[in-house]
Amino acid sequence: MIDGKKYIEIVKLFFSFLITEFSFNQTKEVENGNAFYDVEYRDGQRAISISYENIEDYLQVIVFKLKNGQLPDYDDKTHTLHLSELNKIILPKINKREMEENNVLFDKFETKDSLDRKLMKSAKELRLSLKHWDKV
Amino acid sequence: MRVGLGGLVSINNESGGENIDNRNYGGDGSGDMMDMALRVVDVINQFNPIAHLMDNVSFAFTGSDRLGNKMSLGDAWMKSASVIPIGRVGVFGSSAAKGVPTIVGEGMKRVSMEAAKHPGSVILNNMPKLTGAPHQVTSQMMTYNRQWLLQQMRSGRPVINIGLDPTRGTPGIFYQMEQNMMKNYLKLHPGAF
Numbered sequence: 001m002i003d004g005k006k007y008i009e010i011v012k013l014f015f016s017f018l019i020t021e022f023s024f025n026q027t028k029e030v031e032n033g034n035a036f037y038d039v040e041y042r043d044g045q046r047a048i049s050i051s052y053e054n055i056e057d058y059l060q061v062i063v064f065k066l067k068n069g070q071l072p073d074y075d076d077k078t079h080t081l082h083l084s085e086l087n088k089i090i091l092p093k094i095n096k097r098e099m100e101e102n103n104v105l106f107d108k109f110e111t112k113d114s115l116d117r118k119l120m121k122s123a124k125e126l127r128l129s130l131k132h133w134d135k136v
Numbered sequence: 137m138r139v140g141l142g143g144l145v146s147i148n149n150e151s152g153g154e155n156i157d158n159r160n161y162g163g164d165g166s167g168d169m170m171d172m173a174l175r176v177v178d179v180i181n182q183f184n185p186i187a188h189l190m191d192n193v194s195f196a197f198t199g200s201d202r203l204g205n206k207m208s209l210g211d212a213w214m215k216s217a218s219v220i221p222i223g224r225v226g227v228f229g230s231s232a233a234k235g236v237p238t239i240v241g242e243g244m245k246r247v248s249m250e251a252a253k254h255p256g257s258v259i260l261n262n263m264p265k266l267t268g269a270p271h272q273v274t275s276q277m278m279t280y281n282r283q284w285l286l287q288q289m290r291s292g293r294p295v296i297n298i299g300l301d302p303t304r305g306t307p308g309i310f311y312q313m314e315q316n317m318m319k320n321y322l323k324l325h326p327g328a329f
Contacts, residue, residue, distance in 0.1 A: 001270050033263025035277055036244040051245045055274050056308055060245055074249045075302075082303055 001054055002115055004031035010116060011039045011050050014109055014123040018048065022130050047071060048126070052115070059115070061122045063129070081136065083122055086129040089136060094128055102128055160203045178203075238288040240318075241298030242311040250298050258293070260284050281310050282317060289321050295329040 008029050018024040018041045027047070028040035038051035047064040061083040064071050072079035106124055111117045129136070163174035191201035238258045241247045251259045266276045288295060297318065300311070322328060 001273065004265075030248075032244065032261050033265050033277075034273065035263040038245060038248075049245060053244055053308070055277055055310070056306070058243075058304070058306070058308070060243075062245070071249060071252070074246045 001034065002052075004034060004037045007037045007052055007054075007115075008039055010119055014106070014119050015039070015041070015048075015050060015126070017105070017123070017127055018130075021127075024048065042066075044069075050119075050122070057115070059118050059122065061126055063126075083125055083129070086136065087125055090129045090132050091125070093132060093135060098128075162203045235293065237294045237296045238291070239296045239298065240285065240288075240311070240314050241301070242308045243301040243304060246301050247298065250296070254296070257296075258288065278310065278313060282313060285314055285317055286321075289318065289325075289329055292329070 008031070012026070019026065022043065024041040024043045024046075026039065027042045028038065030036065030038040030040075030051075034054055036051065036053055038049055040050075041048045045066060047066060049060070049062045049064070051060045051062075052058065063081045063083070063086065065079040065081070066072070067079060074080055077085075102124055105127070106120060109120060111120050162178060163171035165171065236256045236258065237254055239247055239251050239254065240259075241250065247259050248261065251257045251261075260281060263277065263280065266273045266280075268276065295318070297315075300307070
Protein backbone atom coordinates (compact mmCIF):
# COMPACT_ATOMS: atom_id res chain seq x y z
CA MET A 1 0.00 0.00 0.00
CA ILE A 2 1.25 3.44 -0.87
CA ASP A 3 0.10 6.88 0.17
CA GLY A 4 -1.44 8.94 -2.63
CA LYS A 5 0.95 11.86 -2.27
CA LYS A 6 3.92 9.50 -2.46
CA TYR A 7 2.49 7.76 -5.54
CA ILE A 8 1.97 11.05 -7.34
CA GLU A 9 5.45 12.19 -6.41
CA ILE A 10 7.03 9.03 -7.85
CA VAL A 11 4.96 9.21 -11.03
CA LYS A 12 5.97 12.84 -11.55
CA LEU A 13 9.59 11.86 -11.12
CA PHE A 14 9.73 8.75 -13.29
CA PHE A 15 7.47 10.17 -16.01
CA SER A 16 9.05 13.64 -16.04
CA PHE A 17 10.28 12.88 -19.58
CA LEU A 18 6.71 13.37 -20.76
CA ILE A 19 7.04 17.07 -20.01
CA THR A 20 10.71 17.66 -20.73
CA GLU A 21 11.07 15.53 -23.84
CA PHE A 22 7.60 15.17 -25.35
CA SER A 23 6.01 18.51 -24.34
CA PHE A 24 3.07 17.02 -22.47
CA ASN A 25 1.37 18.98 -19.71
CA GLN A 26 0.26 17.43 -16.50
CA THR A 27 -3.50 17.97 -16.47
CA LYS A 28 -4.87 15.95 -13.56
CA GLU A 29 -4.05 14.43 -10.21
CA VAL A 30 -6.67 12.26 -8.53
CA GLU A 31 -6.51 10.86 -5.01
CA ASN A 32 -9.62 8.91 -4.04
CA GLY A 33 -8.94 8.23 -0.36
CA ASN A 34 -6.25 5.60 -0.35
CA ALA A 35 -8.11 3.47 -2.85
CA PHE A 36 -7.25 4.99 -6.23
CA TYR A 37 -4.73 7.42 -7.65
CA ASP A 38 -4.42 8.81 -11.16
CA VAL A 39 -2.00 11.21 -12.83
CA GLU A 40 -2.89 12.44 -16.30
CA TYR A 41 -0.84 14.20 -18.97
CA ARG A 42 -1.99 15.67 -22.28
CA ASP A 43 -0.35 17.06 -25.39
CA GLY A 44 -3.37 18.07 -27.48
CA GLN A 45 -3.52 14.83 -29.46
CA ARG A 46 -3.12 12.33 -26.67
CA ALA A 47 -3.82 11.85 -23.00
CA ILE A 48 -1.76 9.54 -20.85
CA SER A 49 -3.18 8.16 -17.63
CA ILE A 50 -1.03 6.46 -15.02
CA SER A 51 -3.48 5.12 -12.47
CA TYR A 52 -3.20 2.76 -9.55
CA GLU A 53 -5.76 0.81 -7.53
CA ASN A 54 -3.97 0.61 -4.22
CA ILE A 55 -5.69 -2.34 -2.55
CA GLU A 56 -5.66 -4.46 -5.68
CA ASP A 57 -2.10 -3.43 -6.63
CA TYR A 58 -3.37 -2.73 -10.14
CA LEU A 59 -1.30 -0.29 -12.18
CA GLN A 60 -2.64 0.92 -15.52
CA VAL A 61 -0.79 3.01 -18.06
CA ILE A 62 -3.04 4.03 -20.92
CA VAL A 63 -2.49 6.30 -23.91
CA PHE A 64 -5.74 7.75 -25.22
CA LYS A 65 -5.90 9.19 -28.71
CA LEU A 66 -8.16 12.18 -28.16
CA LYS A 67 -11.27 12.64 -30.29
CA ASN A 68 -11.82 16.37 -30.90
CA GLY A 69 -9.90 17.05 -27.74
CA GLN A 70 -12.07 14.66 -25.70
CA LEU A 71 -11.22 11.30 -24.19
CA PRO A 72 -12.51 8.39 -26.29
CA ASP A 73 -14.58 5.52 -24.93
CA TYR A 74 -12.54 3.33 -22.63
CA ASP A 75 -13.62 0.28 -24.60
CA ASP A 76 -12.64 1.80 -27.98
CA LYS A 77 -9.54 -0.27 -28.70
CA THR A 78 -8.46 1.93 -31.60
CA HIS A 79 -8.20 5.02 -29.39
CA THR A 80 -7.63 3.55 -25.92
CA LEU A 81 -4.19 2.00 -26.05
CA HIS A 82 -3.02 0.13 -22.99
CA LEU A 83 0.74 0.07 -22.54
CA SER A 84 0.76 -3.72 -22.75
CA GLU A 85 -0.77 -3.49 -26.23
CA LEU A 86 1.66 -0.77 -27.30
CA ASN A 87 4.53 -2.95 -26.14
CA LYS A 88 3.38 -5.76 -28.40
CA ILE A 89 3.59 -3.41 -31.38
CA ILE A 90 6.69 -1.41 -30.50
CA LEU A 91 9.09 -3.57 -28.53
CA PRO A 92 9.77 -6.15 -31.28
CA LYS A 93 10.91 -3.27 -33.51
CA ILE A 94 13.50 -1.95 -31.08
CA ASN A 95 17.08 -3.13 -31.09
CA LYS A 96 19.12 -3.98 -28.03
CA ARG A 97 21.23 -0.85 -28.24
CA GLU A 98 18.25 1.49 -28.17
CA MET A 99 16.77 -0.46 -25.31
CA GLU A 100 19.99 -0.05 -23.31
CA GLU A 101 20.22 3.66 -24.13
CA ASN A 102 16.66 4.07 -22.92
CA ASN A 103 17.45 2.22 -19.69
CA VAL A 104 20.44 4.47 -19.00
CA LEU A 105 18.17 7.52 -18.90
CA PHE A 106 16.35 6.04 -15.90
CA ASP A 107 19.46 4.94 -14.00
CA LYS A 108 19.40 8.12 -11.95
CA PHE A 109 16.15 7.04 -10.29
CA GLU A 110 16.11 4.73 -7.33
CA THR A 111 13.48 2.03 -6.84
CA LYS A 112 12.67 0.81 -3.36
CA ASP A 113 9.80 -1.62 -3.78
CA SER A 114 7.81 -3.59 -6.31
CA LEU A 115 5.49 -0.69 -7.19
CA ASP A 116 8.51 1.55 -7.85
CA ARG A 117 9.91 -1.13 -10.12
CA LYS A 118 6.60 -1.51 -11.95
CA LEU A 119 6.37 2.25 -12.44
CA MET A 120 9.96 2.42 -13.64
CA LYS A 121 9.40 -0.41 -16.13
CA SER A 122 6.24 1.31 -17.41
CA ALA A 123 8.04 4.63 -17.74
CA LYS A 124 10.79 3.03 -19.81
CA GLU A 125 8.31 1.23 -22.05
CA LEU A 126 6.13 4.31 -22.46
CA ARG A 127 9.10 6.41 -23.52
CA LEU A 128 9.98 3.88 -26.21
CA SER A 129 6.37 3.80 -27.41
CA LEU A 130 6.24 7.57 -27.70
CA LYS A 131 9.58 7.68 -29.54
CA HIS A 132 8.18 5.24 -32.09
CA TRP A 133 4.63 6.60 -32.13
CA ASP A 134 4.62 6.66 -35.94
CA LYS A 135 4.60 2.85 -35.87
CA VAL A 136 1.45 2.66 -33.75
CA MET B 137 -28.63 -16.57 20.27
CA ARG B 138 -31.25 -13.83 20.12
CA VAL B 139 -34.11 -13.58 17.67
CA GLY B 140 -35.32 -10.01 17.40
CA LEU B 141 -37.50 -7.73 15.37
CA GLY B 142 -37.86 -8.38 11.67
CA GLY B 143 -36.53 -11.90 12.03
CA LEU B 144 -33.18 -10.50 13.05
CA VAL B 145 -30.88 -13.14 14.39
CA SER B 146 -27.74 -12.31 16.27
CA ILE B 147 -25.19 -14.13 18.30
CA ASN B 148 -22.51 -12.71 20.52
CA ASN B 149 -19.67 -15.12 20.19
CA GLU B 150 -16.17 -13.93 21.01
CA SER B 151 -14.55 -16.68 18.97
CA GLY B 152 -17.04 -16.31 16.11
CA GLY B 153 -16.37 -16.94 12.42
CA GLU B 154 -15.54 -14.15 10.05
CA ASN B 155 -16.79 -13.59 6.54
CA ILE B 156 -14.68 -12.61 3.52
CA ASP B 157 -14.10 -9.03 4.68
CA ASN B 158 -13.04 -10.13 8.17
CA ARG B 159 -16.34 -9.13 9.74
CA ASN B 160 -17.82 -11.32 12.46
CA TYR B 161 -21.16 -12.61 11.20
CA GLY B 162 -22.23 -14.23 14.45
CA GLY B 163 -21.40 -17.81 13.59
CA ASP B 164 -18.58 -19.94 14.93
CA GLY B 165 -16.87 -20.54 11.58
CA SER B 166 -17.48 -24.29 11.81
CA GLY B 167 -19.38 -24.53 8.55
CA ASP B 168 -22.24 -26.51 10.11
CA MET B 169 -25.89 -25.86 9.30
CA MET B 170 -26.35 -23.17 11.94
CA ASP B 171 -23.12 -21.47 10.96
CA MET B 172 -24.15 -21.39 7.30
CA ALA B 173 -27.60 -20.11 8.24
CA LEU B 174 -26.01 -17.28 10.20
CA ARG B 175 -23.86 -16.38 7.22
CA VAL B 176 -27.01 -16.09 5.09
CA VAL B 177 -28.82 -14.08 7.77
CA ASP B 178 -25.85 -11.75 7.99
CA VAL B 179 -25.96 -11.09 4.25
CA ILE B 180 -29.69 -10.37 4.47
CA ASN B 181 -29.13 -8.09 7.45
CA GLN B 182 -26.82 -5.95 5.32
CA PHE B 183 -30.02 -4.83 3.62
CA ASN B 184 -32.11 -4.66 6.78
CA PRO B 185 -32.74 -1.17 8.21
CA ILE B 186 -33.75 -2.70 11.55
CA ALA B 187 -30.36 -4.41 11.76
CA HIS B 188 -28.70 -1.09 10.99
CA LEU B 189 -30.72 0.59 13.72
CA MET B 190 -29.70 -2.08 16.23
CA ASP B 191 -26.07 -1.73 15.14
CA ASN B 192 -26.25 1.97 15.81
CA VAL B 193 -27.79 1.45 19.25
CA SER B 194 -25.03 -1.03 20.03
CA PHE B 195 -22.43 1.41 18.65
CA ALA B 196 -23.67 4.18 20.96
CA PHE B 197 -22.90 2.02 24.01
CA THR B 198 -19.98 -0.17 22.95
CA GLY B 199 -18.39 1.34 19.84
CA SER B 200 -19.15 -1.93 18.02
CA ASP B 201 -22.11 -3.33 16.11
CA ARG B 202 -24.41 -5.94 17.64
CA LEU B 203 -22.00 -8.72 16.57
CA GLY B 204 -18.99 -7.05 18.15
CA ASN B 205 -17.49 -5.68 14.91
CA LYS B 206 -15.74 -2.36 15.48
CA MET B 207 -17.59 0.52 13.87
CA SER B 208 -16.28 3.96 13.04
CA LEU B 209 -18.37 7.10 13.33
CA GLY B 210 -18.56 7.07 9.52
CA ASP B 211 -20.00 3.53 9.59
CA ALA B 212 -22.61 4.62 12.13
CA TRP B 213 -23.48 7.63 10.04
CA MET B 214 -23.91 5.55 6.91
CA LYS B 215 -26.12 3.09 8.78
CA SER B 216 -28.20 5.95 10.16
CA ALA B 217 -28.64 7.25 6.67
CA SER B 218 -30.16 3.93 5.65
CA VAL B 219 -32.64 4.01 8.53
CA ILE B 220 -33.73 7.63 8.53
CA PRO B 221 -35.07 8.72 5.15
CA ILE B 222 -33.75 12.26 5.53
CA GLY B 223 -30.31 10.78 6.02
CA ARG B 224 -30.36 9.54 2.47
CA VAL B 225 -30.92 13.03 1.21
CA GLY B 226 -28.10 14.22 3.43
CA VAL B 227 -25.68 11.63 2.20
CA PHE B 228 -26.10 12.18 -1.45
CA GLY B 229 -27.30 15.78 -1.55
CA SER B 230 -28.72 17.10 -4.74
CA SER B 231 -27.48 14.15 -6.79
CA ALA B 232 -30.05 11.93 -5.10
CA ALA B 233 -32.58 13.13 -7.62
CA LYS B 234 -34.24 10.31 -9.49
CA GLY B 235 -32.91 9.83 -12.99
CA VAL B 236 -29.32 10.72 -12.18
CA PRO B 237 -27.55 7.40 -12.50
CA THR B 238 -25.11 5.69 -10.23
CA ILE B 239 -22.35 4.01 -12.18
CA VAL B 240 -20.60 0.84 -11.10
CA GLY B 241 -18.24 -1.48 -12.88
CA GLU B 242 -14.82 -3.02 -12.77
CA GLY B 243 -11.92 -0.58 -12.68
CA MET B 244 -12.04 2.87 -11.19
CA LYS B 245 -10.51 4.58 -14.21
CA ARG B 246 -13.07 2.97 -16.47
CA VAL B 247 -15.97 3.87 -14.18
CA SER B 248 -14.81 7.48 -13.91
CA MET B 249 -14.59 7.72 -17.71
CA GLU B 250 -18.13 6.36 -18.04
CA ALA B 251 -19.30 8.87 -15.43
CA ALA B 252 -17.90 11.71 -17.52
CA LYS B 253 -20.48 10.76 -20.17
CA HIS B 254 -23.36 11.15 -17.68
CA PRO B 255 -23.25 14.63 -16.16
CA GLY B 256 -24.20 14.59 -12.50
CA SER B 257 -23.83 10.84 -12.21
CA VAL B 258 -22.66 9.32 -8.96
CA ILE B 259 -19.60 7.14 -8.56
CA LEU B 260 -17.65 6.08 -5.51
CA ASN B 261 -15.08 8.86 -5.72
CA ASN B 262 -15.17 10.05 -2.13
CA MET B 263 -13.43 7.24 -0.31
CA PRO B 264 -12.01 8.29 3.05
CA LYS B 265 -8.35 7.80 3.85
CA LEU B 266 -8.45 4.66 5.95
CA THR B 267 -5.74 3.67 8.36
CA GLY B 268 -4.40 0.46 9.85
CA ALA B 269 -2.64 -2.64 8.66
CA PRO B 270 -3.22 -3.45 4.97
CA HIS B 271 -5.79 -6.17 5.72
CA GLN B 272 -7.67 -3.78 8.03
CA VAL B 273 -7.71 -1.06 5.39
CA THR B 274 -8.99 -3.57 2.83
CA SER B 275 -11.72 -4.67 5.21
CA GLN B 276 -12.77 -1.09 6.03
CA MET B 277 -12.75 -0.17 2.35
CA MET B 278 -14.89 -3.20 1.53
CA THR B 279 -17.35 -2.19 4.25
CA TYR B 280 -17.46 1.40 3.04
CA ASN B 281 -17.97 0.26 -0.56
CA ARG B 282 -20.75 -2.13 0.48
CA GLN B 283 -22.60 0.52 2.48
CA TRP B 284 -22.20 3.06 -0.30
CA LEU B 285 -23.65 0.66 -2.89
CA LEU B 286 -26.52 -0.24 -0.59
CA GLN B 287 -27.38 3.44 -0.26
CA GLN B 288 -27.24 3.82 -4.02
CA MET B 289 -29.56 0.86 -4.61
CA ARG B 290 -32.01 2.15 -2.00
CA SER B 291 -31.97 5.66 -3.42
CA GLY B 292 -34.15 4.57 -6.31
CA ARG B 293 -31.98 6.18 -8.94
CA PRO B 294 -30.93 4.03 -11.91
CA VAL B 295 -27.78 1.99 -11.51
CA ILE B 296 -25.68 1.64 -14.64
CA ASN B 297 -23.49 -1.43 -14.39
CA ILE B 298 -20.76 -1.30 -17.04
CA GLY B 299 -19.61 -4.79 -16.15
CA LEU B 300 -16.21 -6.40 -16.29
CA ASP B 301 -13.16 -4.82 -17.87
CA PRO B 302 -12.10 -7.31 -20.56
CA THR B 303 -8.57 -5.89 -20.58
CA ARG B 304 -8.02 -6.51 -16.90
CA GLY B 305 -5.86 -9.48 -16.06
CA THR B 306 -6.95 -10.16 -12.50
CA PRO B 307 -10.57 -9.75 -11.41
CA GLY B 308 -11.27 -6.82 -9.09
CA ILE B 309 -12.40 -7.95 -5.62
CA PHE B 310 -14.48 -4.83 -5.01
CA TYR B 311 -16.47 -5.25 -8.21
CA GLN B 312 -17.02 -8.95 -7.43
CA MET B 313 -18.55 -7.90 -4.13
CA GLU B 314 -20.67 -5.24 -5.86
CA GLN B 315 -21.96 -7.79 -8.37
CA ASN B 316 -22.98 -10.16 -5.57
CA MET B 317 -24.69 -7.36 -3.68
CA MET B 318 -26.65 -6.19 -6.70
CA LYS B 319 -27.70 -9.75 -7.50
CA ASN B 320 -28.89 -10.35 -3.94
CA TYR B 321 -30.60 -6.97 -3.70
CA LEU B 322 -32.54 -7.61 -6.90
CA LYS B 323 -33.64 -10.98 -5.55
CA LEU B 324 -35.07 -9.23 -2.49
CA HIS B 325 -36.33 -6.19 -4.39
CA PRO B 326 -37.10 -7.26 -7.97
CA GLY B 327 -36.97 -4.36 -10.42
CA ALA B 328 -35.51 -2.00 -7.82
CA PHE B 329 -33.17 -0.34 -10.30
